[in-house]
Amino acid sequence: MEAGNNENEKLLVTVGHGPHSDELIRECKQMATLMQSPWIALHVDTGRELSKEDKRTIKRNLDLARELGAEVHAISDGDLASGINRFCRNFQITSVLFGQPLYGHLRLFFSGGNIVERFSKLNPSVKIYIIGQKIKTKVEQKRTIDSQVEENKKIGLRSYLIASFYIISIGTLNAVLFHVLHLLPYRSIGLIFLLAVSMAGRYFSIGPTILVSLLSLQIWNVFFIPPIFTFHMDDPEDIFLSLSFFFVATISGLMTSLSRRNQKLLYRQKEMTSALYKISLNIVQGTERGSVLSGFTKDLSNYFKGQCAVALKNSDNVLAHFPRGEDWLFNRSKEWEVATWCFVNGRIAGRWTDTLNRANGFYVPLKAIDEVVGVFAYSPKDRDDLSVNEREMVITLCSQLAMYLQREMYQEKASESERLKTSERIHQTLLNSVSHEIKTPLTAIMTTAEAMKSKPDDKVLKDLLIPSLVDASKRLKRVVDNILDMSRLENGVLGLKSDWVDVNDVLENAKNGIADQLGQKQLVFVIQEEFPLIKIDALLLEQVVMNLILNAIQHSPDFGKIAVKVSFNQNQWSLRVEDEGSGIPNESKELIFSKFYRIHPERRGGSGLGLSIAKSIIELHAGQIIAKNNDQGGACIEFVIPRAENPPPMPEEN
Amino acid sequence: MMNKVKILVIDDELSVRKLLRYVLEAEGYQVLEAGTGELGLMYNASHRPDIILLDLGLPDLEGQVVLQRIREWTNSPVLILTANKEDDEKVKLLDMGADDYLIKPFNMQELLARIRVALRHANRLENEIEPVIQIGDLKVDVGAHLVYVRDEEIKLTGTEFSFLALLSKNIGRVVTQNQLLNEIWGPGNTENTHYLRVYAAQLRKKVEVPLGKKLIYTEPGVGYRMLSEPAEKS
Numbered sequence: 035m036e037a038g039n040n041e042n043e044k045l046l047v048t049v050g051h052g053p054h055s056d057e058l059i060r061e062c063k064q065m066a067t068l069m070q071s072p073w074i075a076l077h078v079d080t081g082r083e084l085s086k087e088d089k090r091t092i093k094r095n096l097d098l099a100r101e102l103g104a105e106v107h108a109i110s111d112g113d114l115a116s117g118i119n120r121f122c123r124n125f126q127i128t129s130v131l132f133g134q135p136l137y138g139h140l141r142l143f144f145s146g147g148n149i150v151e152r153f154s155k156l157n158p159s160v161k162i163y164i165i166g167q168k169i170k171t172k173v174e175q176k177r178t179i180d181s182q183v184e185e186n187k188k189i190g191l192r193s194y195l196i197a198s199f200y201i202i203s204i205g206t207l208n209a210v211l212f213h214v215l216h217l218l219p220y221r222s223i224g225l226i227f228l229l230a231v232s233m234a235g236r237y238f239s240i241g242p243t244i245l246v247s248l249l250s251l252q253i254w255n256v257f258f259i260p261p262i263f264t265f266h267m268d269d270p271e272d273i274f275l276s277l278s279f280f281f282v283a284t285i286s287g288l289m290t291s292l293s294r295r296n297q298k299l300l301y302r303q304k305e306m307t308s309a310l311y312k313i314s315l316n317i318v319q320g321t322e323r324g325s326v327l328s329g330f331t332k333d334l335s336n337y338f339k340g341q342c343a344v345a346l347k348n349s350d351n352v353l354a355h356f357p358r359g360e361d362w363l364f365n366r367s368k369e370w371e372v373a374t375w376c377f378v379n380g381r382i383a384g385r386w387t388d389t390l391n392r393a394n395g396f397y398v399p400l401k402a403i404d405e406v407v408g409v410f411a412y413s414p415k416d417r418d419d420l421s422v423n424e425r426e427m428v429i430t431l432c433s434q435l436a437m438y439l440q441r442e443m444y445q446e447k448a449s450e451s452e453r454l455k456t457s458e459r460i461h462q463t464l465l466n467s468v469s470h471e472i473k474t475p476l477t478a479i480m481t482t483a484e485a486m487k488s489k490p491d492d493k494v495l496k497d498l499l500i501p502s503l504v505d506a507s508k509r510l511k512r513v514v515d516n517i518l519d520m521s522r523l524e525n526g527v528l529g530l531k532s533d534w535v536d537v538n539d540v541l542e543n544a545k546n547g548i549a550d551q552l553g554q555k556q557l558v559f560v561i562q563e564e565f566p567l568i569k570i571d572a573l574l575l576e577q578v579v580m581n582l583i584l585n586a587i588q589h590s591p592d593f594g595k596i597a598v599k600v601s602f603n604q605n606q607w608s609l610r611v612e613d614e615g616s617g618i619p620n621e622s623k624e625l626i627f628s629k630f631y632r633i634h635p636e637r638r639g640g641s642g643l644g645l646s647i648a649k650s651i652i653e654l655h656a657g658q659i660i661a662k663n664n665d666q667g668g669a670c671i672e673f674v675i676p677r678a679e680n681p682p683p684m685p686e687e688n
Numbered sequence: 689m690m691n692k693v694k695i696l697v698i699d700d701e702l703s704v705r706k707l708l709r710y711v712l713e714a715e716g717y718q719v720l721e722a723g724t725g726e727l728g729l730m731y732n733a734s735h736r737p738d739i740i741l742l743d744l745g746l747p748d749l750e751g752q753v754v755l756q757r758i759r760e761w762t763n764s765p766v767l768i769l770t771a772n773k774e775d776d777e778k779v780k781l782l783d784m785g786a787d788d789y790l791i792k793p794f795n796m797q798e799l800l801a802r803i804r805v806a807l808r809h810a811n812r813l814e815n816e817i818e819p820v821i822q823i824g825d826l827k828v829d830v831g832a833h834l835v836y837v838r839d840e841e842i843k844l845t846g847t848e849f850s851f852l853a854l855l856s857k858n859i860g861r862v863v864t865q866n867q868l869l870n871e872i873w874g875p876g877n878t879e880n881t882h883y884l885r886v887y888a889a890q891l892r893k894k895v896e897v898p899l900g901k902k903l904i905y906t907e908p909g910v911g912y913r914m915l916s917e918p919a920e921k922s
Binding site for chain 1: 880886888902909
């Protein structure tokens with residue numbers, strides 16, 4: 035929608051089924067462009083019965099206005115002028131375009147005068163433009179009008195017949211009362227006719243009501259007012275009476291008819307407003323795309339009775355199929371073609387439209403700013419057509435949904451690119467930090483191998499070099515293992531394989547894993563008596579214990595003691611690794627668990643990943659890990675893991 | 689002179705095959721190399737190797753398929769080589785009848801030890817099981833259900849004895865959790881791994897303490913292994 039930037043002006047054009055409505059719309063578009071102002075196309079449903087052709091014209095005109103960039107609205111009001119007036123006040127309209135009225139004088143009389151005049155009386159502050167019809171010739175006009183009148187007559191004929199039948203029955207009843215039973219005087223019979231006419235207003239629209247009024251006057255005159263069986267009246271009082279009868283009857287009939295129409299409109303409007311409210315609420319408050327979409331299609335299929343679906347575009351900007359599988363209604367090739375056309379062209383298509391209307395479904399593009407994000411499909415059940423207002427409602431809801439989806443898709447893209455950036459950063463840091471740790475042992479291995487190659491028979495050289503070769507490859511293995519573990523933990527590949535485990539096994543295996551790193555340092559285990567089995571992933575926990583011990587080894591003085599203490603209570607168990615090093619500075623207590631952090635960056639060894647991996651694994655076990663210092667100095671790293679359950683019972687044995 | 693023991697190495701990595709050939713030939717074995725599963729199966733059928741080293745993650749065939757098809761021709765022990773210690777596939781293969789496994793990169797001493805154990809076990813199968821197994825100072829009298837440490841009898845419950853006997857019969861080899869649970873507690877108990885933890889702990893207390901050395905090793909997620917010489921464990 036191209037909104038103009040002239041904030042002060044706002045144009046309105048009313049859209050009807052008149053033969054020149056489309057010209058009026060184009061005219062309005064031109065004016066709006068000149069004035070650089072936004073413009074609105076408005077259809078007012080006055081509750082009048084319209085032919086199919088007329089309804090189609092209105093819809094076509096509204097679509098035209100939409101394509102030309104108008105904001106399209108449809109409202110209901112029994113009176114056109116007051117409807118337009120209400121809308122103008124709500125939307126701060128400054129100017130209204132009208133076409134040259136085409137109605138005859140009689141029609142004008144009944145509708146309370148020319149629409150333009152009536153509107154200007156209701157709302158004198160709005161500028162009014164009257165656009166003459168220049169393009170179509172008089173003859174053409176006449177023909178279109180004639181053909182429309184013809185069509186309107188056809189629909190009306192039935193209700194006129196019923197109306198005639200209705201008044202003839204009332205006449206017969208009256209005849210029985212008057213001629214056979216002699217119950218009432220002929221003037222009272224007139225009152226019964228009056229009643230009948232005002233009742234007719236409840237059931238018939240304006241035309242048949244007037245017919246009923248006219249007929250009843252004639253019947254009363256011919257069959258009841260003396261002299262009977264003539265149109266002639268003797269008594270001047272009767273002449274006056276019948277004339278006033280006619281006016282009172284017509285007016286009361288019309289009033290009833292109008293009020294009934296308004297009531298119906300009001301009811302329809304209310305129903306639609308509440309549906310609109312409910313559905314848009316779902317869109318606005320929706321937290322998750324899936325539920326918004328399913329709520330949207332469910333609400334609409336409930337309201338319109340039929341099947342509704344939404345297809346969205348995928349990341350390659352191609353429309354993806356409707357959910358629910360290949361051979362679902364809307365995904366069958368003919369329907370799918372229409373949906374795709376609708377998506378590509380951004381225009382309504384399918385049933386009840388001018389494009390590919392052989393289709394079973396009605397397709398509305400989900401148009402957001404500058405893009406179509408998907409297609410809404412509706413296939414009716416036992417339903418001939420959507421009314422103008424209903425159609426507008428669907429289109430409005432679709433554009434709301436489109437806005438929501440666009441916002442969602444933007445957010446998705448943003449978080450995706452944020453994620454990519456983060457992982458890029460991680461990889462960069464990893465590369466910087468780890469390349470040193472990888473290259474050092476690698477260099478040792480390469481130079482040793484080359485030296486051995488150049489002097490294959492030098493026994494002394496071999497004895498010298500082989501231990502360093504073994505040492506370097508072990509270091510390399512450790513770094514690579516850490517990197518692999520880290521990336522698997524980060525990608526969530528490492529799921530827990532929890533099983534009942536003897537904590538002694540974990541400690542023993544961890545000790546075996548680091549035995550060759552221990553050097554002259556001393557490792558002791560202190561295990562609380564009666565330690566129960568614990569449910570953990572043994573391999574991962576071993577990794578944690580190894581990493582904690584390796585960390586302690588790195589920070590321990592020669593001959594230092596490293597103590598691993600495990601204890602438990604009813605709810606949890608904990609393990610702490612204490613060393614006799616220089617402890618952890620306060621400001622590093624949190625940081626040591628982040629990736630690549632080192633208290634002493636200049637010291638070699640380790641990948642800077644060990645504690646970070648430990649933390650990840652402990653958190654996978656719903657536990658916590660903290661770093662602190664001992665009273666005697668030296669660092670202490672402790673983790674606590676909850677004991678969710680007790681081990682199952684053992685079988686009896688004799 | 690006796691025929692050389694034939695070892696078939698199925699691994700797609702050339703450098704690994706070269707290294708293995710070098711090490712194994714130095715130990716007096718005859719080595720056959722196969723870079724794919726299909727070639728390995730062909731050599732298995734044509735040369736009837738005495739032992740097979742099978743790498744998981746071959747380009748053409750899955751480990752389970754290779755093992756199944758090896759078994760169509762020979763009963764020779766199969767050692768699994770795998771790069772991933774968390775891999776469940778090795779456990780499946782062990783339960784299917786593979787002999788043992790090694791995690792890459794592995795220690796050569798360990799590999800040689802495993803090969804010796806596997807060959808010894810394969811030969812023993814042919815010559816029936818000994819009624820009395822002597823492992824250093826430990827003596828397990830399978831027939832009489834008695835256990836001695838340095839001729840001192842150790843009182844064990846029935847289940848403890850079954851556990852110890854099963855590991856002793858397979859000395860040096862891994863016995864999977866499923867094998868233990870099935871054999872000792874019967875089918876339908878494969879979920880009850882906590883039985884194993886409890887009995888392993890009891891056995892360690894009763895046997896390892898008087899013996900004064902570690903004997904029973906836990907391999908997380910796989911099973912248990914009894915080793916007479918800790919040096920065989922890297």
